[in-house]
Amino acid sequence: MNKRFQDAKRYEKTICAAIAIIVFLCLWQLVVAFTKVGIVMAGPITVLSKFVVSLVKPIGTHTIEVHVLWSLTRVMVGFLLGSLVGIVLGIVMGWYPAMEALFRPLYELVRPIPPIAWIPLSIVWFGLGEPSKYFLIFLAAFSNITMNAYAGVRSVDPTLMGAARMLGANDRQVFSTIVLPSCVPHIFAGLQIAIGSAWATVVAAEMVRSSEGVGWVIIKGQDSNSTVQIMVGIVAVGIVGFTLAVAMRAIEAKLCSWSVRGK
Amino acid sequence: MKQKHSYRWLSIVSILAFIAIWWLCCDVLKMTKSSTLPGPVTIAATFIKKLTSTAPDGATLPQHIFSSLRIAMGGWAMGVLIGTPLGILMAWYKKIDLFVRPVFDLIRPVPGLAWIPLMILLFGIGITSKIVTVFLSAFVPCVLNSYTGVRQTKDVHLWVGQTFGASNWQMLMNIAVPTSLPLVMTGVRVALGASWTCIVAAEMLASTRGLGYMIQQARGIYRPDIIICGMIAIGTIGALFSWLLTLVEKQVVKGVRRG
Numbered sequence: 387m388n389k390r391f392q393d394a395k396r397y398e399k400t401i402c403a404a405i406a407i408i409v410f411l412c413l414w415q416l417v418v419a420f421t422k423v424g425i426v427m428a429g430p431i432t433v434l435s436k437f438v439v440s441l442v443k444p445i446g447t448h449t450i451e452v453h454v455l456w457s458l459t460r461v462m463v464g465f466l467l468g469s470l471v472g473i474v475l476g477i478v479m480g481w482y483p484a485m486e487a488l489f490r491p492l493y494e495l496v497r498p499i500p501p502i503a504w505i506p507l508s509i510v511w512f513g514l515g516e517p518s519k520y521f522l523i524f525l526a527a528f529s530n531i532t533m534n535a536y537a538g539v540r541s542v543d544p545t546l547m548g549a550a551r552m553l554g555a556n557d558r559q560v561f562s563t564i565v566l567p568s569c570v571p572h573i574f575a576g577l578q579i580a581i582g583s584a585w586a587t588v589v590a591a592e593m594v595r596s597s598e599g600v601g602w603v604i605i606k607g608q609d610s611n612s613t614v615q616i617m618v619g620i621v622a623v624g625i626v627g628f629t630l631a632v633a634m635r636a637i638e639a640k641l642c643s644w645s646v647r648g649k
Numbered sequence: 650m651k652q653k654h655s656y657r658w659l660s661i662v663s664i665l666a667f668i669a670i671w672w673l674c675c676d677v678l679k680m681t682k683s684s685t686l687p688g689p690v691t692i693a694a695t696f697i698k699k700l701t702s703t704a705p706d707g708a709t710l711p712q713h714i715f716s717s718l719r720i721a722m723g724g725w726a727m728g729v730l731i732g733t734p735l736g737i738l739m740a741w742y743k744k745i746d747l748f749v750r751p752v753f754d755l756i757r758p759v760p761g762l763a764w765i766p767l768m769i770l771l772f773g774i775g776i777t778s779k780i781v782t783v784f785l786s787a788f789v790p791c792v793l794n795s796y797t798g799v800r801q802t803k804d805v806h807l808w809v810g811q812t813f814g815a816s817n818w819q820m821l822m823n824i825a826v827p828t829s830l831p832l833v834m835t836g837v838r839v840a841l842g843a844s845w846t847c848i849v850a851a852e853m854l855a856s857t858r859g860l861g862y863m864i865q866q867a868r869g870i871y872r873p874d875i876i877i878c879g880m881i882a883i884g885t886i887g888a889l890f891s892w893l894l895t896l897v898e899k900q901v902v903k904g905v906r907r908g
Contacts, residue, residue: 403751410752426770487656488663495664498891499884500846502762503861505853506868506876510685586760590850593766594865601763605854608766616767620759628758 426613433617440618445603450622457588457599458626460516464523465584472528472580473573476535480569481561486536493532501526501587505594519591526587527580534576538569574638581630589623600626687874695874696881705875706866708858714882717848717859720776724783725844729837731784732791736836737829739792740799741821753792761786761843762850769855779851786847787840794836798829834898838891845887 411430418429428436440450448456475493479486501522512518542565550560592601600622607615668689674680675688683691699710708716739746739753764782772778802825810820852861860879867875 399747402747406748406751407755410755423771483656484659487659491660491664492667495884498888499880500842500849500887502846502850502853503864503880503883506864507873507880509868510871510873510876582760586762589760589763590853593762593850594853604763604766608769611770613767613770616770620763620767623763624755624759627760631758 426611428614428617432614433621436614437618437621445615445618446598446606448598450600450603450618453598453600453603454622454626457592457601460519460591460599461523461581461584461588461630464520464588465527465581467520468524468527468584469531469577469580471524472531472576473535475528476532476573476576477539477566477569479532480536480539481565493529496525497529497533501529501583502590505591509595514595519588519596522587522591523584526583530580530583531573531576534572534579535569538572539565541572542568571638571642574634574642578631578634578638581634582627585623585627585630683874684871685873687877692874692877692881696878699875699878705870705872706863708863710863710878710882713858713860713863713879714886717852717861718886720779720851720859721783721844721848724780724848725787725841727780727784728787728840728844729791732788732840733795733833733836736792736795736833737799737821737826740796740829741825756785757789757793761789761847765847765851765854774855774857779848779856782851783844783847786843790839790843791833791836794832794839795829798832798836799825801832802828830902831898834894834902838894838898841890841894842887845883845890849883 415429415431418424418427437450442449445453475489479489479493504522504525508518508521512521546564546568547560550564555563588599589601589604592599593605596602600619603622604616604619607613607617607619672689675683675686676690677688681687687695696710701709703709703712706713735749739749761782764785765778768778768782772781806824806828807820810824815823848859849861852859853865856862860883864876864879867873867879
């Protein structure tokens with residue numbers, strides 16, 4: 387490692403981070419307190435105290451953690467379905483050229499449409515309830531994971547496959563002992579992108595139509611002209627988004643400790 | 650891998666079969682109500698009509714597209730122009746990294762579209778609030794990618810620069826920035842996708858024009874044919890963008906081995 391890109395010492399980092407964040411919060415507080423922005427925008431102290439209060443005092447009918455749980459349930463159902471279908475479809479498309487020829491064009495038709503653009507159609511098809519949200523998150527997770535699983539199968543080292551074939555492995559053995567393990571890191575990369583995209587999609591879906599969840603908290607804040615409530619929602623969205631990404635990376639590090647990405 | 654061309658007919662059959670079944674079920678046999686899933690012929694007819702007709706949402710399809718494009722491009726350009734240099738500076742100067750990074754990490758995990766309602770309250774329903782939201786969602790991938798790109802600079806290259814007496818600025822401009830270009834371009838592409846998604850979401854929530862507004866209005870009056878037309882337009886433009894940027898990338902980024 388070059389000296390230039392050497393990371394700073396830990397205490398140095400912590401101190402600088404603390405200073406930077408405190409300066410940021412102070413600036414925000416000052417702008418809110420002394421300029422016209424304060425008329426609409428709430429300061430950091432108000433937001434943080436409201437956030438803590440809403441942990442016990444409900445916004446609407448639920449406390450903030452119940453809203454988060456609602457959103458997370460939706461994400462998990464859609465994400466699990468999407469990753470299951472995506473992994474299977476991606477691997478099948480990567481392994482069988484005939485299947486690729488059959489499904490790739492249809493997949494390419496759907497892929498460029500962002501999941502958020504499906505919101506109106508999913509409401510028309512599945513109604514205002516939960517199924518339409520599961521469908522949207524399914525789409526958000528599915529398209530990323532399929533692409534990555536497919537790329538994973540396609541980027542298997544041909545030398546390894548050749549070596550296995552030469553030693554007498556049949557198609558099924560090559561697939562299960564070489565192709566499947568070596569596409570796992572790619573699949574995890576896909577899952578990582580998919581969880582972020584699913585989280586963004588659930589927020590959007592709840593903002594368009596729902597009666598609970600973090601997206602609802604944000605949009606109801608807009609309806610009642612309450613920036614405090616919007617910011618509480620945004621803080622919750624940020625914390626959960628961050629946690630999901632970290633958790634995904636931890637799972638990957640645990641399961642793929644043998645691969646470069648996992649390190 | 651096995652030869653691919655022999656399966657081309659299968660791809661064509663697949664698309665044709667998909668459209669044929671859809672057409673047969675919806676346009677011919679009328680198995681679904683036109684208020685849930687119209688057939689391809691209906692959608693094509695609506696698409697052509699919508700090119701010139703302003704009913705039922707007050708603007709033609711090209712007007713909606715133009716309106717969305719203008720905002721998405723504006724926010725995206727701002728995100729790229731501010732985000733990329735910031736990422737490069739953060740990676741190159743340790744002091745900037747130490748102080749800017751923590752604040753950036755605070756904002757990063759929030760998806761761009763979660764900011765929409767706040768921006769609407771702060772800047773009103775007009776164009777500013779949407780450009781700011783699009784900017785935020787384009788900004789994050791640009792910073793991240795250019796940061797990682799500069800960090801990939803090889804020590805040896807920097808040593809060569811130092812040996813020949815390059816100044817710090819020369820090393821940044823002539824060694825680190827060219828090294829980071831492939832990743833910078835990736836960031837620019839990711840940012841464009843994010844901006845396009847974000848503008849659709851923003852228009853669904855509060856707008857009087859644009860593709861997102863069009864499909865949201867069409868949902869209210871049960872016109873899935875217009876929704877699907879809008880989705881086709883959104884998808885096509887998104888795909889067109891990423892194709893164009895790939896072309897630009899091939900021109901701009903030199904010396905990278907491509908698979």
